[in-house]
Amino acid sequence: MWKFFQTDKSGTPALFEEGRQIVSLYTCPPLLPQKNIVCSRKITDDGTTTGSDDMGIDGSVTPVDFWIPADEDNDRYISTLSFICGYASSAQLWEFADANTALTNGIRVFYTDTNGNERTIMNPKTNYGFQRASLIPFSTSTWESRGFAAAGDYGWLATVPLDRLVPPFGIKLDRGTNQRLTITIRDDCTDAVLFNCNVFGFERFE
Numbered sequence: 685m686w687k688f689f690q691t692d693k694s695g696t697p698a699l700f701e702e703g704r705q706i707v708s709l710y711t712c713p714p715l716l717p718q719k720n721i722v723c724s725r726k727i728t729d730d731g732t733t734t735g736s737d738d739m740g741i742d743g744s745v746t747p748v749d750f751w752i753p754a755d756e757d758n759d760r761y762i763s764t765l766s767f768i769c770g771y772a773s774s775a776q777l778w779e780f781a782d783a784n785t786a787l788t789n790g791i792r793v794f795y796t797d798t799n800g801n802e803r804t805i806m807n808p809k810t811n812y813g814f815q816r817a818s819l820i821p822f823s824t825s826t827w828e829s830r831g832f833a834a835a836g837d838y839g840w841l842a843t844v845p846l847d848r849l850v851p852p853f854g855i856k857l858d859r860g861t862n863q864r865l866t867i868t869i870r871d872d873c874t875d876a877v878l879f880n881c882n883v884f885g886f887e888r889f890e
Contacts, residue, residue: 723885727752727867740879743869751866754857758887763847763854767814770832770839770878777812781875786810789870795855796863814842833878
């Protein structure tokens, strides 16, 4: 005749009452050291948190880079790009801001991988170029909002889910490397009186 004993990993026997096993459900998370911290910051022209985030500039003659670098100590995961663009008058989807035309070279968004290769994420030239990559579905009647840079200004928001393009966490910038995520302004974008990008994600440390 075989007899079996059910215990937990510490050797404590299982408890039974009236033929039913008593199971303890923990209501608190395991008390383990926190390994992740939030990463939320603007992409700037010098890669620091204090640099300029104003991408409404003229980069048609000399392209201007805005970027976020890898951290020295922590692995950095960028899960979301959040663009905001504000301008003076109502615009159309086929133009950039309210410039009455599309951009010529576009705005290049890319990251530099471990081997130094540049991987293009998007190269929008129009308002719809940002909207089509957005997390939030849009329609031709509701994509534009009011009051972005001033009470009467128009504008839009576009949220790009990098964790869907590069699952499960988005783009990883390895700690202590030259990897970075870059936005290059390659046209005259001064029609946008408000134009910047915020990244959201997390940093992982040992």
